[in-house]
Amino acid sequence: MPISLTKGGNVSLSKEAPGLKNINVGLGWDTRRTDGADFDLDAMVFLVNESGKVRNDQDFVFFNNKQSADGSVVHQGDNRTGAGEGDDEVVSINLDQVPADIQKVVVAVVIYEGQSRSQNFGMVEKAYIRVVNGEGGSEIARYDLTEDAGTVTAMIFGEVYRNGSEWKFKAIGQGFAEGFQALVRSYGVNA
């Protein structure tokens, strides 16, 4: 039975799915039904340490760097419109391979060229993030964040983090008013 989270809520992935080894973090949104440029949402993943920063730029996984240096986090590809069934973008995380000094994996989403296209998350329908068991594909947790969406072009959707020996997932739903570059820099990426 998947857990539906609200903003700020968290769930223990390890308890919900004992023996969990790898997960797929799926992002979805509805294709734009009104006229105008498509909503092109891009997943951006930050592997951060205790101090909340990336160790190096390789820990920032996105459409131009689809894999972390250790291979534990893999961006499965870019969907530019939100078209199609199921998740529009998927990030695979092999939990056992995540380096020990990585405290959490932050999943943010940026609307590509959102500012120049006058788009923001409030305009996007049915945006969500969900965590799916990499083995078997069952959904463990889900956060529908459309109603928490702000009039921003960059948002932290959720994070997968260590809590002692277990892995947890937290629904964040926090907008980043300063935009994509500020978001990236806030995690210590040299952008």
Place this chain on the structure above:
Amino acid sequence: MPTTLTTGQRLPLSTLQLPTTFELSLSVSGQADDYDAACFVLGAGSRLLGDEWMVFYNQPRSPDGAVMVRRIGPSTVFVLNLEQLGPQVERLAFTVSPDSQTPSGGDMAGVGSGELRVGDAIWTFNGRDFGSEKAIIAAEIYRHQGTWRLMINGQGFANGLSGLVSHFGGSLAQPSSAAAPNPATTVPKPAIAVPAPAPAPLQPQPAPAPTISLTKVTLEKQGQTARINLNKSGNQPFHVNLNWDAHGKATKPSGFLGRLLAPASSSGADLDLGCMYELQDGDKGVIQAIGGRMGLRGQPPYIYLDQDDRSGASSNGENLYLERPDLIKRVLIFAFIYEGVGNFGDVGGRLSFTDPQGNDVRMQLSNPAALPFCAVALLETRGHELSITKEERYFADHEKCDHAYGFGFSWKAGRKD
């Protein structure tokens, strides 16, 4: 302190601290002559619940009375009571589209300034916020986990109203289309009537689909024509209304519209509406208040002037009804100045023609000619189509008009009783 809303913003309606019955107003001005606002009352999947659930100028009240609209100056004001909405209602979508048919003013990029106001919250917009959209969803009020929320949508459709309608699960039916919804279907699919661009087929048609009219055509120029498919007209009469401002520039303020058929007063405009008709069976005649030729209801010529309800507040100008447009060969609608001001333009003379679906054809009498008689519009029936052509030709009197149009009546002077 007003709350400024931005496109894409979502918030619980409760944060605006609105009373049970509150108003949402839209004021838009720009290159188009006017901008129309509507409220679509939507059920599951953002589908229009039915024709009667679209609230706009031709249908100013939802069946449950929870949504009502009125025009106050430049503002379209929706009066809302969400508690009256049934549980099937999930969402209200407030839309804006340019009224004008003119290409330059026909899209939302032509908006000079727009404002949506609900309580203390204001969303302002202008043409720079849009591209080629010809209709937008300005805002939506919707249920979410037991509470009502407001979203500033600000997105739209380049194909205008048809885009909006299909967005809400409807389809834009062409009146001349051979396909009609299966009457047995249980899911009402709203069909929106538009004037047929081409003559309708002559063969009998299936039962007309339920229609909502969104059409408000303004005939700007002489010779411009609107066409109405008679197959959809049912048994309700077509309605011609002549209206004007009683206090013309040249007159002292006095009198009410309701007194206009009374013996002429020394001031105040008195415009009369009438018509010259020729039926397909050859019968010809004139209908006008002078001489008491009010026409007949329920029998030939099935054209009559309304002489009731003149004193009530609802009385608004003069009304002529056409019960059987299918019997018409041609009808020339005319207006003339019986007393008062000497110029149609001075009193803002205007004629509207409404068919049973609510299609609304309007024309202004703005020609500054100082002649007292105006041939306003010519109606002609061909097959199953009625055409309305703006004439706006000015004449010294009835007789000169008759000569121009060749009805061939004999004329003598008359006065109203």
